[in-house]
Amino acid sequence: MSSTRATAHPAVATYLAAVRDELGDLPADELAEIAEDVRDHLDHVAGEYGDDVTIDVLIDRLGAPAAYAAELRAAAGLPEPAPEPAPVRVGFVRRLLRFMVAFFGWSAVGLGALAFVDTLFGLSGAPAFFGVPAIVAVVLAAAATVLLVTGRDDPVGELRQVPTAVLLAQVEEWVRSMPWGRPAIELVTSLRSAWWLARAVALALIVFAVFRSAPFSVAVFLLAVVGSVWLGRRTAAGEVRGPRLVAVQLANAGLAIGGVVMAGVVAANGTWDGVQYVDGGYDYTGPAMDDGPIFYGENGTQVTNIFPYGADGTLLENVRLYDQDGNPISLGWFEECYGGAYDEQSFVAANPWGDHVFPRPTVEVSPNGECEQPHLNAPFGPQLPGTPTAGTATPAPDPLK
Numbered sequence: 001m002s003s004t005r006a007t008a009h010p011a012v013a014t015y016l017a018a019v020r021d022e023l024g025d026l027p028a029d030e031l032a033e034i035a036e037d038v039r040d041h042l043d044h045v046a047g048e049y050g051d052d053v054t055i056d057v058l059i060d061r062l063g064a065p066a067a068y069a070a071e072l073r074a075a076a077g078l079p080e081p082a083p084e085p086a087p088v089r090v091g092f093v094r095r096l097l098r099f100m101v102a103f104f105g106w107s108a109v110g111l112g113a114l115a116f117v118d119t120l121f122g123l124s125g126a127p128a129f130f131g132v133p134a135i136v137a138v139v140l141a142a143a144a145t146v147l148l149v150t151g152r153d154d155p156v157g158e159l160r161q162v163p164t165a166v167l168l169a170q171v172e173e174w175v176r177s178m179p180w181g182r183p184a185i186e187l188v189t190s191l192r193s194a195w196w197l198a199r200a201v202a203l204a205l206i207v208f209a210v211f212r213s214a215p216f217s218v219a220v221f222l223l224a225v226v227g228s229v230w231l232g233r234r235t236a237a238g239e240v241r242g243p244r245l246v247a248v249q250l251a252n253a254g255l256a257i258g259g260v261v262m263a264g265v266v267a268a269n270g271t272w273d274g275v276q277y278v279d280g281g282y283d284y285t286g287p288a289m290d291d292g293p294i295f296y297g298e299n300g301t302q303v304t305n306i307f308p309y310g311a312d313g314t315l316l317e318n319v320r321l322y323d324q325d326g327n328p329i330s331l332g333w334f335e336e337c338y339g340g341a342y343d344e345q346s347f348v349a350a351n352p353w354g355d356h357v358f359p360r361p362t363v364e365v366s367p368n369g370e371c372e373q374p375h376l377n378a379p380f381g382p383q384l385p386g387t388p389t390a391g392t393a394t395p396a397p398d399p400l401k
Contacts (some may be wrong), residue, residue: 011055012042013177017170018065023072025081028238034072039177097148102163104141108134108253138254145250155246196232199252200224202259212338303331304348306358307378313387315378318353328356337363337371349374 019038023031045061046053062068073080115130148162149155159165175181204221208214231248234240240248308316321329335347346364351357361374 017173022069100144108137199255202255313384
């Protein structure tokens with residue numbers, strides 16, 4: 001039986017996980033070094049038994065994991081672990097908080113993955129369908145975690161009592177026991193500096209999604225890079241511990257999920273379905289978030305608004321437009337004004353009655369960069385030139401007679 005196959009045996013991972021638990025009071029670096037030596041020893045012993053190796057076989061050969069760990073302490077001259085405190089009855093509130101951390105944490109991971117796939121491939125056409133619940137789950141998981149570890153002497157130990165925490169530890173041990181586990185962990189560790197940059201990018205994407213300001217997002221990104229690298233170096237050196245380390249890990253999880261969702265939105269908006277030629281201009285099928293095509297006029301400019309006038313030349317407001325099949329006519333993308341825009345810049349916002357309701361209001365930017373009140377910016381005003389006013393109007397002929 002080869003050592004590669006023995007290394008992957010679940011009995012080895014189970015025994016090693018039990019030994020690591022017995023030595024859990026040691027520093028992380030020292031514990032990792034001892035675990036590597038123990039794993040090599042277990043691989044050698046498991047190789048002697050081949051497919052017949054079980055956890056009972058390892059216990060008969062090496063003793064119970066607790067006794068094995070005690071022998072390691074004695075051989076290496078390590079101090080004995082502090083006696084465990086008397087068991088304290090866990091109240092209902094703490095059990096509830098532990099459940100909330102696990103439930104909302106895994107919900108955030110699942111919803112974030114669904115939001116990324118849904119946005120990237122345009123499955124539902126509504127990126128917020130999974131994205132918003134994912135962000136809400138992150139916030140709730142973070143809040144429950146803060147309440148759970150606040151005032152605790154050992155916040156990391158408290159988080160180990162969260163449901164599924166043991167499962168995560170077993171998965172980690174299984175990964176380490178696989179032939180590709182060590183190279184994979186070393187590769188991930190070598191990408192630590194790339195993660196420092198990636199979380200700054202994630203924060204900038206989230207800021208841009210909220211404020212819709214590219215200059216402000218760039219400024220946030222530059223500041224976030226400096227802060228992320230500084231914090232990452234301190235965390236890697238072990239200077240961030242206890243509740244601060246928990247807070248950093250929560251922020252990392254939130255930025256990872258939020259960044260994945262925002263990256264999916266950016267990727268979806270950056271894809272175009274193609275170009276079609278239609279009468280009166282080009283019909284570009286817009287980004288996946290668009291509700292309809294984008295029309296171009298005879299001079300090549302994009303049609304962003306429609307101003308319907310009645311037979312008497314009066315501007316009609318809040319008109320719903322439909323095509324010959326009863327489908328609502330929408331011009332697709334519209335813009336929302338944001339604070340800090342350039343002076344004299346204007347935006348065509350959505351009509352509050354619906355995307356296919358016209359005319360759309362225009363929002364202009366004041367000299368101090370603030371959005372002004374929406375108004376109708378009709379090219380001919382409220383009355384078409386050359387048409388009779390209300391006081392002199394004459395009955396219009398029926399075009400169907």
